[in-house]
Every structure is written in structure tokens, then in C-alpha cells.
Amino acid sequence: MPRSISSFSKRDAQMLAGVGLSSICMAALIFGRLTPLHGRLGFAVTAFVLFVVTYAVMSSFTESRPAVIDRVMTVLLTAAAAVALVALGSVIFFTFKRGWTALRHLNFYTEDLRVTGPEQPLTSGGVLHAIVGTLIMTAISLVLTVPLAVTCAVFLTESKSRAVNAVRTIVTAMTALPSIVAGLFIFATWVLVLGFPRSGLAASISISIMMLPIIIRSADVVLRLVPGSLREAAAALGAPRWRTVWHVVLPTARSGLTTSVILGVARGIGETAPVLLTSGYATSLNLDPTNNPMASLPVTAFKLVSSPEPNQIARGFGAASVLMVMVLVLFTIARVLGGRPAGRQSTRQARRAAAQSLADLARIEPESVPEAPQLGERAGRLPAILQRK
Amino acid sequence: MTAELRTVLPPQERVGEPEPRPFAGRQGRSDKVFTRVTFLSGVAVLAIMGAVGFFLTLESTDALGRVGFSFLTTSVWEPDRGEFGIKAVLTFTVLIALVAVAIAFPISMATALFIVEIAPRRVKSWLVSLVDLMAAVPSVVYGLWGAFLMQGQVIGLSRWINTWFGWIPLFSVDGADPGNPLSNATVYTASTFVAGVVVAMMVMPIQCVVMREVFSQVPPGEREGAFALGATRWGMIRVVTLPFGRGGIIGGTMLGLGRALGETIAVYMIISSRFDISFHVLESGSNSVSALIALRYAEASDFGLSALFSAGLSLFLITLVVNFTASWFVARSRSGADSEA
Known part of the structure; x- marks a missing residue:
């Protein structure tokens, strides 16, 4: 202290x-x-x-x-x-x-803007299409990004390779990659060279490019906080490297890794420019990410406020507010999870670990297991030696 | 006579420099796969960055081949007449970024110092989360805030600066009449300065995060040493924290500059575009490479698209240089952390 x-x-x-x-x-x-x-x-x-x-x-x-x-x-x-x-x-x-x-009308969350014109009152039309579009795009980018990002962070922390420093420098530089450049890149490859249509999928890939470096950077910091003694203990027990990473390093850093993924999502969810280039804006609900433009909340907010109609501007601010709520919810989750430092177990995790080691003890040295009635008495409680102060 | 007492050491055997014992034993097959897979993931990230540069170049060869070097010296953007260049757009982009960094730098450094050195422990973790939140607020939300709320406030400030400092060429405004209180405020709207103020909001958290990380790595020994010698808290910050964190301060500021150069939507929502170069930052009208792309891509012809790709390529190269310099500074400052604690 x-x-x-x-x-x-x-x-x-x-x-x-x-x-x-x-x-x-x-x-x-x-x-x-x-x-x-x-x-x-x-x-x-x-x-x-x-x-x-x-x-x-x-x-x-x-x-x-x-x-x-x-x-x-x-x-x-x-x-x-x-x-x-x-x-x-x-x-x-x-x-x-x-x-x-706009937010106080229920129809804002249950309708899209297919039939609603700019001058119609706020009791008609909403941003359902944008909410659904944002959720679909974010889900796809998560599936694309998380495995690569976590593997790359493991590479940065576990490998002795000389490439580590180069990759780390590139990742830091990539965190400030202009989002419009990421959009142009996907537009050039996915749409112009490969010939796919502009779609929600293309937008998800460009969002992934923006999320990737952010998740790698913060996951790298989190993994470096895992105590080296845990790795050494696993190595001393004869575990191969991949088992050490899979069973010791990653579970230890679980809450920190979740936090870094959530922070990455919070950044990716608000990307406007790449979505504008690779998917475009649509006024109706589109559930198919591979075809036709798919709207997202930031693009919808951007398009709506450029209208001179006050109702349309109110809808735009409504879409931005829904987006802000999503970001704030993600942040609250990240804050709750991230409050626990690496390696600290919750009560339930500690209890499960204690039960597991008692079972292991019974398998290895049956004679030294505490007697059965005593064990029943203390069922559900941690053995004194395992209780954390 | 005094007897001389002396300790005589036996001659020491020369022992070679201590060498770390090689740790890696024979790798099993599963570990070979593990090493290979993680290495490939690192290569994949390098490849993505390389691919960004490669495909942008590929798509822009058409336009760049047509105009050659005049791409850098032309101000107008009319690709379908065969006359286009990024001189004006790039100048405005850099001006906006410089205004943003000039505003964000003092605030982010002071906030980082406040978080590390002054804030009570319980406030600290909240502040860290709030700065992270600032970085995650979508740029379209900042754009709304800037265009609908901040613009009105900043115009008053612009008018004040113009009235008192208008004799500095940077702050002069064509068509402004500071003497007349009823003069039209539109000469100050949609300016480089307004865009810079809003971009500063986005740059500030990025700079702050980097600086905070570096400041918090100041060895406690040096910090306590300064206190033990009677330094006040500011004295300690001045002689220990700031010199130690110099690399992080430079690197973080440049990383923010890189972000400011590439900002699209917020700038797009605020500025009204112009193509005649003007260094009067308070004057109405500005431009930026990314806003130009967002504005023109929809109705561009194939050749016009190629021209926009070359603008994107130039933005990519500039941010790449800025960001690499920044991350080099940050990485170097971290390796300097091994002092006696």
C-alpha cells in the first residue's frame, strides 16, 4: 500500500x-x-x-x-x-x-422506413431494418475476427519468433487505419476484383478489418499479464505448449479477453464510412447478408439527418441514440467483466476447481481423501485450505 | 608506524558471461502445429495490411498513369475532364488534423497525468473506462454533435478569435466585418476550425490511452526518490514522469494525428467542400481526402472511381508513415522501461 x-x-x-x-x-x-x-x-x-x-x-x-x-x-x-x-x-x-x-414511439423499434416518407409523423416508420442490419453485421464480423485476433495475440505473447516485433508494430499502426481506406480496400477486392455484389457481408468484412487490430492490441496486453509462474507450472507438469495455452493461459485471461473483444465490437459497431461504401443504405428490412444493400444504425443516422425535414432529423438522432445505447450496454458488460484481474476466480469457479481436485485426489491417492461423512457435511463448501482470504 | 591492513583476494577464475540455458526441447507434433498456426496468424495480419496497399495501388494505376505527377500539384477534382489532383484536398486534410491535434494534445496529456498521478484510486478505474468510452463513441454521433450543437458555440469563439487575432494571417477571414456586431455569421460556419474541434474529440482519447499507459510504467523507485528529495507532486511530474514518458507523448500524439487525418463521417457532416487552397482556418469551407471519397464515390464513373482510389492510396500512405513513426516511438519508450525500481 x-x-x-x-x-x-x-x-x-x-x-x-x-x-x-x-x-x-x-x-x-x-x-x-x-x-x-x-x-x-x-x-x-x-x-x-x-x-x-x-x-x-x-x-x-x-x-x-x-x-x-x-x-x-x-x-x-x-x-x-x-x-x-x-x-x-x-x-x-x-x-x-x-x-x-422519435424514441418514445414504440413503432420506432418495430417498423422500417419502406413506406414512410420524410414528411410523415413520427408515429409511423422506424429503424428496425438498421437495428437488425447492425446486429447481423456485428455477428458476422465477430465470427470472422475473434479466432484470428486471439490466435495472433497468442502469437505475440507466446512466440519467440523474430517476427513478433514486426507484427506488433504493424498492429499498432493498423489501429489508426482510416476507416474509409478499409472500405475502399474491400470495395476493390470483394466487389471489383472478385465480382460479388455490395452487401451486408462485404460491410462485415470491412468492419472486421477495423476491429482486428483493436482486439489484437488489447488481447496482447491482457495475455502478457498472465503470470509466468502459471506457464512454468504447466510446463513442469509436462504439458505441451498448446495445452499450456489452451488450458492455462487462455482460461486465466478469460475475463480480460472477453473485455477486449467487447471493446473491439463497440468500436466496430459504429463504423459508418466502410459500410456506406461496401453495402450502401436501404430503407427496408433485409435479412440476407449476401445480397442487396443492408442498412446499419450509423449509416441510417447519417442518411436521415442530411434531410431537411425535422421528423427525418429526429429519426436520425433516434437511430444514433439506439446506437449509443448498444455501445453503452457493451461498455457496462466490459466494465463488469473487466473489474476482475487475470487469474482471480469467482466463487463458483473456485468451488468447481476444488471439487475437481478432490476428485483427482480420490483417483490418485484414495487413502488420503477426507472421510466420507466429513465430506458430506461440508458439501458445497470449500475445504479450508482452498478458501481464499 | 602503522601496520597496513589489506584484504587479499584469491585470483578469480574467469567465468564466461552467463548464458541462458536453451529451454526448447524437442517439439512434439502437436506443438509444431501450434507454432505453425500461431505464426501463420501473425503473417495473416501482415498480409492484410500488405493487401490493402496492393489493391489500392492496383485500382489507382489507371488514373495515376493518366495524370502522373500533376496528381500532386493539381487542386481541382474533375476526373471526367482529365484534370484532378490532391493538392488542395490534402492541404485541408492536414490543416484539420493539425487543428485537432493542437486542441486535443494539451487536454489529453493533462487528462492522462490526472488519471495516473492525481485521481484517487476509486475514481481512476472509472476515468479509464470513460476515456475508453470516448474512443468508442461512433464518429457519426460526434458528427451529429458537431453539426447540430457545437457549430453554434464555436462560431462565437471563431468570431472572437477573428476580432482580436485577425491580424495573424492564419486567423484572418475574407468577408468578415468584426466591427459590425450584426454581421453575417455564415462566413464562420463549416470551416476547418469547426471540423478540427470535433475531430479533436475523437483524437483526444486515443492520445490519452497511449500516454496513460506509458506514464503508469514510470518506475516507482524514481518517483519515490523525487518525493524523498522534497519534490512537490508537480515537481515530480516535471522531472520524472514527463521525461520518462517522452516517447509515449510523441507516439501517442502522432497516433492521434494519424486518426485525425483519416476521419471521414464527422468531417463530411460539418464542412462544405472547396478546392481553392486557403490557410485561413476560421473561414467557411474546407475539405478532406476521406470526405471527398465519401462524397463522390456514388456517382463516379469507372475512371472517376480509379481517381478516388488514388486519393485513398495517398491517404493510406500518409497515415501509414505517421502511424509507423508513432508506433516506433511508443515501442521504443516501452523498451526504455528497464531502470532500477
Whole structure:
């Protein structure tokens, strides 16, 4: 446990509150009385600058110069993080606020836009086709990506090959591959060279290209966290490499791997440009990924808001909100799963492992198994030696 | 007289440099298959990246063969008249990316420092997830936010910058009249600056993630050493964290630059395209390679498509160079992590 190095006292808190109050008052005075300035953004910036200056002056009465600089920098760093979070909150809030008029109608989730024109009210038509399209495309890209990505991450962590560094560099570079280039690539190969039609499948392949490096990179980090002692223990028991990976490394990192796959999906689900190029937009439900354009939520949102009709724009924001909900749900799952570090078992896993090792013990050394009545008594509970503190 | 006391060591036998014992024994058949399969997966990823470059080149030979080097020096984009080039488009793309990085860099670095050095432990893991979430918010959502909400806010800022700093050529605007409070705001809409502000939102989490990873690898020994010598927290950050993380800061920033260069949909939704080069970032109208492709691919002829492929190829090559430099910096900074802890 690292020693706490903060020395934040009650007096500091009082000073912060006082300085904050006074800077807001000064800003209000400057804005309302002294100058003809206006605007919320300007007010916030002025108040913040005044806050930093006042705080520095107040601190300099009691503190030395380095301590004053330290306090000012702490305020600046905290403010930058706050700006980032406020921006994120504003993005999410604004999308739901504008989409709400469309979201509250049930037909938004059960109809497509086959017969609904741009001027028709929001009680008709919806984005079912886009929701289904997004789910189909994401499912196909998952099937395509996960085996290759996990195998490649295993290669990066387990192999002694000299190619490892080259592959790792390429993967990092690929994480910032422009999505439109991935779309163009699939368009060039799948549609122009191989002659397949533009379809949901083509879009799924281009999404896979975007997801692949993201999953590999985070799976690589997760697999490197698996303790080397576990690998060595497996090797010492005579397990071949592939058994070590399959029965020890991958199960140990299971929750982390799931998280990295989910994060990859969360990125892939929102890809717009490649889907636009390789599948295109459709207004009706299409369940066949190999033929005809298939709409996805981001493409639908993009197409709908370019219309001048307010109802169509509301539908576009509605589609974006549904997309945001999917991303948020994926993130919540990832957060719950990823909260557990590699190798920590849940109670149920620990109980199953304990039962398994008791069974093994009975097979190998029948005489040293705890007596039957005792075992029955403790059924469902872990033997004391296996209980984790 | 003092007796001299001295320890005499017996002559040491020279022992060679310690060598690691070769670990690999004879591989069984199953392990040979395992090694082969995992190696192939690595090769497959290399092959995909190579194929992207190869097929883009293949499809663009037609157009590039026709215009040759004037592709780099022409500003207009009219492939069906045989006159097209990426000079203007590329300039605007780079301008948008630079504006985005200039805005995102201070925020992402400060956020990374806040997460690693200042945030209490319980807040820390939440912040990490939230920054990841920012990276996963679809670009179309950022585009909606930028076009429908941010545009209105940023215009005020543009007007303010133009009024006070308009004498700097970068911030001057043709047709703007700062003296007149009722002047038309449309000279500031759909500009490089507005697009840059929105792209900054997408770039910031990418930079932040890389910087945070590097900052959190600062050896605790050096950190505690600075504290033991009486450094304040900012003093420690300045002399330990920042120098240690320099590679990550450069690499992360460039990785964000690569992402900014390739951003499509959000930029497409905000800018109105123009083909005359202008370095006035606040001025209405801008362009980008990826937005050009998204705008023109639908109604392009076969030759026009080939021209768009050559634009895509140039974007691919530029981001490739930027990203490789970035990942080289990041990889190097990580290998520098072996100091005494």
C-alpha cells in the first residue's frame, strides 16, 4: 500500500470554496457591469482564469513558490480532465435529448422506413431494418475476427519468433487505419476484383478489418499479464505448449479477453464510412447478408439527418441514440467483466476447481481423501485450505 | 608506524558471461502445429495490411498513369475532364488534423497525468473506462454533435478569435466585418476550425490511452526518490514522469494525428467542400481526402472511381508513415522501461 502523499486539509477546502465563490462573483461583475461581454463560454473561461489567479495569490501568502506552482498545476490538470468528461457527457446527453421525440414511439423499434416518407409523423416508420442490419453485421464480423485476433495475440505473447516485433508494430499502426481506406480496400477486392455484389457481408468484412487490430492490441496486453509462474507450472507438469495455452493461459485471461473483444465490437459497431461504401443504405428490412444493400444504425443516422425535414432529423438522432445505447450496454458488460484481474476466480469457479481436485485426489491417492461423512457435511463448501482470504 | 591492513583476494577464475540455458526441447507434433498456426496468424495480419496497399495501388494505376505527377500539384477534382489532383484536398486534410491535434494534445496529456498521478484510486478505474468510452463513441454521433450543437458555440469563439487575432494571417477571414456586431455569421460556419474541434474529440482519447499507459510504467523507485528529495507532486511530474514518458507523448500524439487525418463521417457532416487552397482556418469551407471519397464515390464513373482510389492510396500512405513513426516511438519508450525500481 503506497503511503498517501496528499496533504489536503480542511483549511485548503475552505480556501478552495472561498476562492471559487469570489471568482464567480468577479466574473459576474465583469460580465454584467464593467464590460459589454456576453456568452456562456466566455463567462466560464473568465471565471476559471480568475479562479486560478486568485488561488495562486491566496496560496502565495502561506506557501513557498514550488508549492504554489504545484497547486496551480493540480487545478489545471483537474480542469482538463473535467473538460474532457463534460464534453463526453454533452455528446451523450445531446444525442438522447434530440432523439427522444422519435424514441418514445414504440413503432420506432418495430417498423422500417419502406413506406414512410420524410414528411410523415413520427408515429409511423422506424429503424428496425438498421437495428437488425447492425446486429447481423456485428455477428458476422465477430465470427470472422475473434479466432484470428486471439490466435495472433497468442502469437505475440507466446512466440519467440523474430517476427513478433514486426507484427506488433504493424498492429499498432493498423489501429489508426482510416476507416474509409478499409472500405475502399474491400470495395476493390470483394466487389471489383472478385465480382460479388455490395452487401451486408462485404460491410462485415470491412468492419472486421477495423476491429482486428483493436482486439489484437488489447488481447496482447491482457495475455502478457498472465503470470509466468502459471506457464512454468504447466510446463513442469509436462504439458505441451498448446495445452499450456489452451488450458492455462487462455482460461486465466478469460475475463480480460472477453473485455477486449467487447471493446473491439463497440468500436466496430459504429463504423459508418466502410459500410456506406461496401453495402450502401436501404430503407427496408433485409435479412440476407449476401445480397442487396443492408442498412446499419450509423449509416441510417447519417442518411436521415442530411434531410431537411425535422421528423427525418429526429429519426436520425433516434437511430444514433439506439446506437449509443448498444455501445453503452457493451461498455457496462466490459466494465463488469473487466473489474476482475487475470487469474482471480469467482466463487463458483473456485468451488468447481476444488471439487475437481478432490476428485483427482480420490483417483490418485484414495487413502488420503477426507472421510466420507466429513465430506458430506461440508458439501458445497470449500475445504479450508482452498478458501481464499 | 602503522601496520597496513589489506584484504587479499584469491585470483578469480574467469567465468564466461552467463548464458541462458536453451529451454526448447524437442517439439512434439502437436506443438509444431501450434507454432505453425500461431505464426501463420501473425503473417495473416501482415498480409492484410500488405493487401490493402496492393489493391489500392492496383485500382489507382489507371488514373495515376493518366495524370502522373500533376496528381500532386493539381487542386481541382474533375476526373471526367482529365484534370484532378490532391493538392488542395490534402492541404485541408492536414490543416484539420493539425487543428485537432493542437486542441486535443494539451487536454489529453493533462487528462492522462490526472488519471495516473492525481485521481484517487476509486475514481481512476472509472476515468479509464470513460476515456475508453470516448474512443468508442461512433464518429457519426460526434458528427451529429458537431453539426447540430457545437457549430453554434464555436462560431462565437471563431468570431472572437477573428476580432482580436485577425491580424495573424492564419486567423484572418475574407468577408468578415468584426466591427459590425450584426454581421453575417455564415462566413464562420463549416470551416476547418469547426471540423478540427470535433475531430479533436475523437483524437483526444486515443492520445490519452497511449500516454496513460506509458506514464503508469514510470518506475516507482524514481518517483519515490523525487518525493524523498522534497519534490512537490508537480515537481515530480516535471522531472520524472514527463521525461520518462517522452516517447509515449510523441507516439501517442502522432497516433492521434494519424486518426485525425483519416476521419471521414464527422468531417463530411460539418464542412462544405472547396478546392481553392486557403490557410485561413476560421473561414467557411474546407475539405478532406476521406470526405471527398465519401462524397463522390456514388456517382463516379469507372475512371472517376480509379481517381478516388488514388486519393485513398495517398491517404493510406500518409497515415501509414505517421502511424509507423508513432508506433516506433511508443515501442521504443516501452523498451526504455528497464531502470532500477
